[in-house]
Amino acid sequence: MAEVLLSVDNISKNFGGLIAVDNISFNIRVGQIKAIIGPNGSGKTTLFNLISGHYQPSSGSIYFYGFNITKWPAWKSASVGISRTFQNLALFTNMSVIENVLMGVHLHTKAGFLSSIFRLPAFFKREKEAREIAIEKLSLLGISDIAEKKCGDLPFGLQRLVEMARALAAEPRLLLLDEPASGLDIHDRNRLCEIIRQIRDEGVTILMVEHDMNITMSLAEEVIVLDSGKKICEGTPKEIQRDPEVIRIYLGEG
């Protein structure tokens, strides 16, 4: 059994009276692809925001490599290797593609304020190195040809890939993908699956939320099913498909 990367322990989140996430616990092991599924409003994205640090949990704890990161803000979680994409694209539309990806690279490059504004040699050296890494990430996803394009001008599918490249440029240990396939056509979906496998093979652990059952069942090694903020069951795709509770939720009570 591989080492536990992320451990979510009895986590809950209330918005006023609404309990969006209700006492959920699970582990993610290093090198795994894990998926979270569930009907709309079942708390998947909230759970994501709790792990990435965009929301603070009402109770419970989150451990990353055994460290308690429960109260950490998002930027701090990002700096230790938790990277994410957003359900509705969150590119920096006022920047070019490569500048977006550079934002990820900068997480690990030091930038001197003075060397930046006075353009000292150190600035050019770092900038060149950062650009090389950014181009490398774009090539990995096969989109290095659009590096200088403005993000806002790109078709939806490409924007998704840019967002993925940006998340990868941050050299994450855990990559959170929030509905990576939504809005993509069948061709792009197949390509996405290949890319996600490729990322996993490079040693990145992946937690994804996905509505597309074909993608989820073919990619994920383990699946968590949520309903109304509660964890209904957890297991391999085969186990999940046989679970009576899951069948009830997805097919309705006969």
Place this chain on the structure above:
Amino acid sequence: MNIHFGSIRYQYIGLLFFVIFLFLIGFFIKNDYYLNVFVLIGIQAIAVLGLSLLMGYAGQVSLGHAAFYGLGAYASGILTIHYGLNPYLAMFCGMAISALMALIVGLPALRLKGHYLAMATLGFGIIINICFKEMASLTGGPSGLVGIPMLKFLNFTFDTSISYFCLVWSIFIILMVLSLHLVNSPFGRAFRALGSHEAAAQAMGVNTHIAKLIVFIISAVYASLAGSLYAHFVTFISPASFGFICSIKMVTMVAIGGMGTLWGALLGTSILVSLPEFLTVFSDYDVLVYGLILIIVMIFMPEGIVQASIKIFRNFKYKETNG
């Protein structure tokens, strides 16, 4: 060919043309009155440049920037007149005070999501303006502070319009270059990122709270420097020059010129400062014309004049190559 107006090379070329333009103005305009208008544009443009970094890049609005402008002016005035301090030292003190004030105002206001900075700076601007009026023993009260010394360098006094023109625009060009470098660096990208999508910026490891605070302080320091330059130029300051209207004008200058482009700050300032000079024919109706221009710009080019012009130019290019 693919044209990237964002790339820094084009910015340098633009800057070179602008410097040539300034040389021509300095060389050919002998009328002191018009030169003074250009000096005032330069001074105001320095302050608006800072505000443009804050609004156009980091996406935060300050409705009290005249307070920092005023703090710089009054620091220069008070410290040189009452305490006999060296004007350059006084200028530096003004910037330090403004930076500290920006820190105090920004620290709580920028922690909250939404337009709390706008609210906080609105109040701050009004309070500072009241201080200028009421602390009469230091500031001279509503009637103002007279006899601020002119700037000197060794034995040379900046007492002519043309000398001050050169001084102010040199400072502007230096700040413009530094600002262009800043927005095209990892720091600048972080500012632009948080202005574009705050949650995503956080996911990229940007401490958005600190980043906003830094831009706010930088913009306050720019405004303070501009205020000091103003005080040493006109040698007389009064609270009326640093009121709420002045803050609103600065915001308008950024909006008209265009968010997210530093050239917009320059263009917006040039238009709004020189407009009253051209509108003397409309005499009492100049406010109406001013409002009309703002409405037209906001309806037809909400991204500002600079971006709109670039778009028109791009479309023209596109038609030329494809048509």
